Amino acid sequence: MPGTEIISTEPATGAVLWRQMSGDADKEVALARASWAAWAAHPLAYRIEALRRFANVVRQKADAFTDLLARETGKPLWEARSEVETVIAKVDISITAFSERTGQRRIDAPMNTRLALRHKPHGVLAVLGPYNFPVHLPNGHIVPALLAGNAVIFKPSEKTPASGAFLVDCYHAAGIPAGCVRLLVGGPDEGKALAGHPDIDGLLFTGSANTGIALNRQFATKPEKILALEMGGNNPIVVWDTPDLYSAAVLIVQSAFTTAGQRCTAARRLIVDQKLYDPLMVELNKLIGRLIIGEPHADPAPFMGPVIDNDAADMLTESFLALLTMGGRPIRHMERPIEGRPFLTPGLIDMTGVAEKVDVELFGPILQVFRVNSFEEAIVEANDTRYGLSASLVAQDPKLYDQFWANIRAxxxxxxxxxxxxxxxxxxxxxxxxxxxxxxxYYAADYCAYPVVSSESDSARASMGVGLRDA
Structure with missing residues (x-):
C-alpha cells in the first residue's frame, strides 16, 4: 500500500542500502498515459537517438552502477559489471531487432494499389522485474518498448529497488521524458495494483512460474491487452560420451551455480550416463571444493556470492533436507558458511530411483543428479518436467546432439x-x-508493437462487374 517503507539491504552484510516509501500505481499509470502519445508521435530516429543517449549515460555511470548492483544483489563485482555492460549493449541490439522484425515495408499488390506494413505501439506497458538480474531483464523489456513508442511503468522487485531506481534515473538523465518511464516502488500489493490496472495496455513480466500463471489467468478475460511472460525452468544438463570430464564438470558448475544458482536458465538437474557417474562426481566434487564464495568486492574475486536474502537461504536449506527425506542420496551437503547471512555452498544430491520427483524450480545452488543407462532414457528424463526453458548436452558425437535437439522440449x-x-x-x-x-x-520487438497492414491507392477508383441489374 502507498505509505509503506521499502528497505533494501545488502545480502552479504545486512547493511541498509536504500529506503523509500512505496508508490501509487494509479498516479504512475496516469502520468504515463498522459505522456505516451507525444513520445509515440516522434519519428523513430528521435527515439533511437534518445536511447543511444541513455546507453551513454549508463556507460558514464558504469562504475557506480556496478557497485550498487553488486551490493544489492550480492553477486560478484565481475558479474555485476557484465550485467551493466549488457544494459548498454541492449540499445543497439534492439535497434537492429526493431528494424528487422517490426520495420516498415512495402508488399507487392495489384496494379494501381500498394500494400504497406507498419507497426504501432500498444500505449502504456507495465514491466515487472525480478531480483536476480534487476536491471538487465527489465531493461530487455523497457528499451524495445520505448523504441516502439510506448510509455513504461517499471516496478522492480521489492528486494532490489535501488538498482531499478538507478536504471530509471539513467533514462531521465538521457532526456527521455519522465512521464514515459515511471518507477513504481513497492511490494506485492503495488505489483497487483499495476498488473490489474484498467489503463495499462499490456504487461511484460519476468519472474516465477506461479506468479506468471496467476497473471495468465488474470489476463484471460482481457484479450485486448498484450501479456508477455518470461518465467523459470527446471533445466536439464545431460552428460554423455565425453572424454574430458574436467571440462564437463566446468560446464556443470557454470550452469548450476553461476549467480548462486539464481538464474532461470540454471541447470537444476544433471542427467549422466551411469558409466560416467563415478569419475564425473570425482571431478565435480573437486571443482566445487575450489569455488570461492564471498562478498561482492572480495579479493580474490569470488565465483558466487550469497542468495538474495535469509528467507531464500532458509527455503533452499529446507528444500535440500526435503529431497533427503524423499530418498535422495547426498553427494555434497549444502552448508551455511557464515551464520546469519544467506551464503550457501553448492548442494549435490542423487535422486536416481526416487519415486516422487519434485518438478519445481529450486532457485539456488541445488543440483539434482539422475543416473541413466541409455541416451533415450536420458532424453525422457530431461523432458520429465512441466517447464521447457533451457537444456544442454555435453557429448562428442554430433549425431547424439541431432537426436537431443530434435527430441528435447526447450x-x-x-x-x-x-x-x-x-x-x-x-x-x-x-x-x-x-x-x-x-x-x-531479440524477439521483444514482436510484443512491443502490433502490425498494421494497409491497402492504399492515391485515388478512389472502383467498379463492380457482377451482381448488378442493368442501369
Whole structure:
C-alpha cells in the first residue's frame, strides 16, 4: 500500500542500502498515459537517438552502477559489471531487432494499389522485474518498448529497488521524458495494483512460474491487452560420451551455480550416463571444493556470492533436507558458511530411483543428479518436467546432439555449452511453464508493437462487374 517503507539491504552484510516509501500505481499509470502519445508521435530516429543517449549515460555511470548492483544483489563485482555492460549493449541490439522484425515495408499488390506494413505501439506497458538480474531483464523489456513508442511503468522487485531506481534515473538523465518511464516502488500489493490496472495496455513480466500463471489467468478475460511472460525452468544438463570430464564438470558448475544458482536458465538437474557417474562426481566434487564464495568486492574475486536474502537461504536449506527425506542420496551437503547471512555452498544430491520427483524450480545452488543407462532414457528424463526453458548436452558425437535437439522440449538447446548465458542477439524464451510463447531478447520487438497492414491507392477508383441489374 502507498505509505509503506521499502528497505533494501545488502545480502552479504545486512547493511541498509536504500529506503523509500512505496508508490501509487494509479498516479504512475496516469502520468504515463498522459505522456505516451507525444513520445509515440516522434519519428523513430528521435527515439533511437534518445536511447543511444541513455546507453551513454549508463556507460558514464558504469562504475557506480556496478557497485550498487553488486551490493544489492550480492553477486560478484565481475558479474555485476557484465550485467551493466549488457544494459548498454541492449540499445543497439534492439535497434537492429526493431528494424528487422517490426520495420516498415512495402508488399507487392495489384496494379494501381500498394500494400504497406507498419507497426504501432500498444500505449502504456507495465514491466515487472525480478531480483536476480534487476536491471538487465527489465531493461530487455523497457528499451524495445520505448523504441516502439510506448510509455513504461517499471516496478522492480521489492528486494532490489535501488538498482531499478538507478536504471530509471539513467533514462531521465538521457532526456527521455519522465512521464514515459515511471518507477513504481513497492511490494506485492503495488505489483497487483499495476498488473490489474484498467489503463495499462499490456504487461511484460519476468519472474516465477506461479506468479506468471496467476497473471495468465488474470489476463484471460482481457484479450485486448498484450501479456508477455518470461518465467523459470527446471533445466536439464545431460552428460554423455565425453572424454574430458574436467571440462564437463566446468560446464556443470557454470550452469548450476553461476549467480548462486539464481538464474532461470540454471541447470537444476544433471542427467549422466551411469558409466560416467563415478569419475564425473570425482571431478565435480573437486571443482566445487575450489569455488570461492564471498562478498561482492572480495579479493580474490569470488565465483558466487550469497542468495538474495535469509528467507531464500532458509527455503533452499529446507528444500535440500526435503529431497533427503524423499530418498535422495547426498553427494555434497549444502552448508551455511557464515551464520546469519544467506551464503550457501553448492548442494549435490542423487535422486536416481526416487519415486516422487519434485518438478519445481529450486532457485539456488541445488543440483539434482539422475543416473541413466541409455541416451533415450536420458532424453525422457530431461523432458520429465512441466517447464521447457533451457537444456544442454555435453557429448562428442554430433549425431547424439541431432537426436537431443530434435527430441528435447526447450526454447534454448545448447551443445557443449552451459544451460545459461543466452545472447541478447537471439530470442529468449521457453515452452510449458517457462513462458507463453512470447520470447524476449531479440524477439521483444514482436510484443512491443502490433502490425498494421494497409491497402492504399492515391485515388478512389472502383467498379463492380457482377451482381448488378442493368442501369
Amino acid at each position: 526454447g534454448i538447446v545448447n551443445w557443449n555449452r552451459p544451460t545459461n548465458g543466452a545472447s541478447s542477439a537471439a530470442p529468449f524464451g521457453g515452452v510449458g511453464w517457462s513462458g507463453n510463447h512470447r520470447p524476449s531478447a
